[in-house]
Amino acid sequence: MSTARATPALPGAAEIPLQPASFDIWDKKYRLKSKQGVAVDADIDASYQRIARALSEVETTPELREHWRERFLWALRHGAIPAGRITSNAGALTHKPATSTINCTVSGTIRDSMDDILEKVHEAGLTLKAGCGIG
Structure with missing residues (x-):
């Protein structure tokens, strides 16, 4: 079995600039901003x-x-x-x-009752409020 080896990038290798759309996505979704924006x-x-x-x-x-x-x-x-x-x-x-680095959570099984449905909706709301996703 062979072993893969990482090789350093060539010194002075040109970096590829971000496309305007990529910069815009970073700026709007991932760039940290204060509460004042x-x-x-x-x-x-x-x-x-x-x-x-x-x-x-x-x-x-x-x-x-x-x-x-x-x-x-x-x-x-x-x-x-x-x-x-x-x-x-x-x-x-x-x-x-109030945010989290949990990217995706899995909700529990929802029983066929209004109480359980509303309980899971409440849990989903808390999950989304914390900045997590639901998968």
């Missing part, structure tokens, strides 16, 4: 840094946090983009205190 993430790399920092915060030592922050940042800069709610909400607690 002022951009917190100055650019896409600032979003990557915010995400990498947030994802590495679970580590138990400063050394491990830095180790994983660097690796997450490298991955983000090289095309490994996480799910939308992670991209939008990781590291955003100060500006979005």
